[in-house]
Amino acid sequence: MSLNHDKVREIADAYTAAWNSGSPEAVAAFYAVDGQSVINRGTPWIGTQAITEMAAGFFADVPDLVLVCDDVRVAGNHVVFFWTFTGTHAGTGNALRVAGWEEWDLDGDFKVVVSQGWYDAEEYARQTAPR
DSSP states (O other), X not given: OOOOHHHXXXXXXXXXXXXXXXXXXXXXXXXXEEXXXXXXTOOOEESHHHHHHHHHHHHHHOTTOEEEEEEEEEETXXXXXXXXXXXXXXXXXXXXXXEXXXXXXXXXXXXXXXXXXXXXXXXXHHHHSOO
């Protein structure tokens, strides 16, 4: 399967809207039933329930999270989704601005089978540290 940039941009825009909805279930709907997400080489979140829990964790940490899609790149069925999110850390009240990306492998139904996510964890820790 080879994707075109317009289709991928449509998926990326809808995925961004799902994150901005604040609904963990809306985020998980973009994944295949047995899809997985790995963040910074951490433990994989596998399956719809786990992906829902992962998204809920982000919403708990940053309840006013606003995600922006900065760019998308496509090669075959592989997509790179570049993003920036802003918001306020629930624990410290600190303003956040975090940039990163996700590398997706999509199936024939345009669902994410595997997502490898990346962001600067040290910078996130610096921004969320009590002041």
